[in-house]
Amino acid sequence: MDRKPLKIGELTARIPVIQGGMGVGVSLGGLAGSVAAAGGVGVISTAQIGWREEDFKKNPLEANFRAVKKEIAKARELAQGGIIGVNIMVATQHYQDYVKTAVSAGIDLIISGAGLPIDLPKMVENSKTKIAPIVSSLKSLHVICKMWDRKYHRAPDLVVIEGPKAGGHLGFTKEELSDTDALDYDSVIRSIILQTREYEEKFGKEIPVVVAGGIFDREDMDHALSLGADGVQMGTRFVTTYECDASPAYKQAYIKAEKEDICIVQSPVGMPGRAIKNEFMERVKAKRQPIPYCYHCITTCKPKEIPYCITDALVQAVEGNVDHGLLFCGANAYRCRKLEYVKDIFQELA
Structure with a gap:
């Protein structure tokens, strides 16, 4: 299947692959910068990103904000002009401060899930930062787009559909996750893509859609694209790369x-x-x-x-x-x- 570049506004990734944000400390500047340099979108997870700072236990917030800036700068050095994003969970305490810190550091893209990022457009006002909600259902897409339209006259720059096979915290019940095949999630993906196309017409802008969760190889990617997606997001596959920021023992745990x-x-x-x-x-x-x-x-x-x-x-x-x-x-x-x-x-x- 042909690979079209992933266009997010004026930003273009040569290969339509976003590297998922993985915390704590699995995807930092090293991995994100390497992915961006390879032609994809590299993503840093801000989740407790400052754990290596000396004052983390006493001042976790200050340590995290400092580390956000450090890791974005590190990624930029490696990215060769590629796209760098951050993943910031809505459920994070002081969510707005994390967003503002990333924007002030010149981040290209903010991907946000683990809750509904209702006020994210306001937080990135007067910046070039693109914003992308993570959705797991058609309902969540509806709520976000309607609220963004009503409150801020803004549409997403990108939509990430995160399915039940993803890692980390998930927007599904434990029962749904125990039998992912029974969900017929391909139908959900198609419905979200179809609705996003309608929002494209309404707002007069392209809103690319990427599929996440269970994307591991070329065959998985081809399947997602066949459903109408513009690209994919992959996390797990990048854990066992030499460039991943996790320790060797962490990577070996996956391999074993x-x-x-x-x-x-x-x-x-x-x-x-x-x-x-x-x-x-x-x-x-x-x-x-x-x-x-x-x-x-x-x-x-x-x-x-x-x-x-x-x-x-x-x-x-x-x-x-x-x-x-x-x-x-x-x-x-x-x-x-x-x-x-x-x-x-x-x-x-x-």
Whole structure:
């Protein structure tokens, strides 16, 4: 199938592939910059991005804002003029401040999910930053587009459809995630694309649509494009690249994982997700883990009630302490069987 460039306003990605934003610390400036240089859209996850800063435990917000700027600058150095974006979860505490920090650093694109980014247009006013909501249903697209139109006379610059096979926190019930084939999600994708085309006519602008969740290879990409999508978003495949910002042990956990090792978990912040089974998951089932710090991560978190701190669990994992942390992943993580270079993935997908 022919590959048309992905055009987001005046921005153009030679290969219609967006690298999914993966936190904590899995997709930072190193991976995002390498993807952008290869012709795709590189995306930095802002989720607890400052965990390596010396003052993170005492001043997590200041550490995170500082790291957002550092990682965007790092990505720019590698990107060779390519497109750099950030993924900022709506459920993030101080969401508006993260958006403003990224905009002030000159980010090209903000992709936002884990909630409805109703006021995102206002936050990027008078900037060149493009905005893209993540939607999992036709209803969520309707709500966002109607609110953006009514309040700000603005339409999305891009729409990301995130299906049930994606990694991280997901916009589906645990039951839906346990049997993804029963959802007939291709029909949902077609309906969202069709509705987006109607919004294109209304607003007089092109609104590209990319499909995320379960996209691993060229065949998966071709299928998404056959549904009418303009491109795809891939996360899991990029974890086992040499350029990925996660530790070698984290990448090896993906490579070693079998299909039966991937399961649905209930995140302590109230959303279901997908992860690789490990010793940590068994421990948290048996006993509540101590929570010495609050990192002010997600608005839905209740520190006195949760079984473990998700920030600490994700940091432990990305640093390589994989038996003591949470390994979020997409449904196809078991298909990762080797380390590879970003450029080789793009050669396969081009």
